[in-house]
Amino acid sequence: MASPKVFISSTCYDLRYIRENLKYFIRTLGYEPVLSEDGDVFYNPRGHTHDSCLEEIPNCQIFVLIIGGRYGGKFKETDHSITNAEYKEAVKLKIPIFTLVEQGVYSDHNVYTKNKKNDTVDYSKIIYPSSDNNMIFEFIDxxxxxxxxxxxxxxxxxxxxxxxLRKQWAGMMYSFLSNQNEEDRLIDTLSMLGTMNERIELLSKEILNSVGSNDSKITVKLYEEMLANECIRDLSFWKIKPSPAAILNNETVEKLVAYxxxxxxxxxxKGESITGVISGVGELSSMKYDKIVKCYNDIREFIISYLGENNINIEEYIEKHKEDTL
Incomplete structure (x- = not known):
């Protein structure tokens, strides 16, 4: 089973004990820590070791950045550190980053910030007890x-x-599950609204034009049966929403679609693998076609039978509802 990979980025020497503890902590959560000194990074013999570290970051889902008092070695042909280069790569890839700064360095940064714009002080010459390079503060900024x-x-x-980290990662999981549940609820709601809208669209014209009449009650019943018919639902996906009169006027589904x-x-x-599409660019499998033909014939027979049971002449019904077929 796949587990999240956590890239640990920091200077190795001054924070070795932190990196070791982080490694074991991450494993207790069932995650996979990635540390350069443990051989977790593949160092391609044909490339620079710095590039190898950056190439491992896209394989990770979480990035932990620990900033201590040593700036560390510089990334090849640049003025910023290897850790800074790793951070920039994680930002570019939009990986969740969790940044922690050693308390002494954090306090030094506060002093640095307060004196940086003080013209009476040469901030570049200030000696900080916990930090060996002002570029650490620029990194924090x-x-x-x-x-x-x-x-x-x-x-x-x-x-x-x-x-x-325990609290943050628990919060991240809670947020993920909450958003997923919310997304599922939204999909269900949209599906329900779509079905309701389809029913309203098909029924409203008849109800509004002749509320209470026997003809409208019969037509509503026909529409209800049509909505329950799989063929009619399939046709609606391709913007074909026939009326009972249109079905009566077209003996086959091919004629209806052509209409x-x-x-x-x-x-x-292509056999049964094609799900079935009705359009100028799609095709139907034989199985899907046969199913649509059967469903269409079933609903057409029901409409004819139901009108007969209510002593309604089919030709007269079509004539009365001919505008519905447009």
């Missing part, structure tokens, strides 16, 4: 200035990281 995926949380020890300016194509070579 880069994360914070993103319009999305930009949460930053300080940590004092691994317990803080574990507590934060509405469309055609049926039957492909007898």
């Amino acid at each position: 880069e994360v914070r200035k993103n319009t999305i995926n930009n949460a930053i949380v300080p940590f004092r020890n691994f317990a803080d990281i574990e507590d934060y 509405y300016g469309k055609s049926i194509k039957v492909n007898k070579d």
Whole structure:
């Protein structure tokens, strides 16, 4: 069974104990940690090792960024760090990012921010107790200035990281399930509304034009039977919504479809795999075609029989409802 892969991005040396604890924590959740020092990254002999790290990120579903006091080695031919390059790749791929900053570095960043625009202080010469490079602060600013995926949380020890990630990932799962349930409810609602709209569209004309008349009651009954007929439902998918009079006026489904300016194509070579389409570009399997023909004949016979039971002449009914066939 597939499990989410979590890419852990940080400088390796000053945060080794954090990375080791993260590895075991992630495994206890049933997820798969990806750490460069554990051989989880394939280092292609034909490429640079830095590129190999970036190429592994698209295979991951979660990205954990830990920012400590060491800026780390620079990414090939650039001024930013390898960790920064990994972060940029995760942003580009829109992978969920969870950023944590060591508490001392977080405090140093606050001092850096307050003095950066102070003309009386050369902020570049300030020595920070927990950070070895001002570019760490610029990295933090880069994360914070993103319009999305930009949460930053300080940590004092691994317990803080574990507590934060446990809550965040539980929230992420809750959000996913809630959105999925909401989507399913929306689909059900739209389906119900679509069915209701179809019934209203087919019945409203008769009801509004002759409320209470015996003819309208009979026509409503015919429409109800038609709506329950699979052939009529299939035809409605291709914008063919026949009236009882139109069905009476067309002895076969081919004639009915042609009356509405469309055609049926039957492909007898493709067997049962084709689901069936009525259009200028689609085809019907033989099985689907036979089923539609039978259903159409059944509903037409019902209409004729029902009108006969109510002593209604078919020709007179067609004449009276000829406008419905347009």
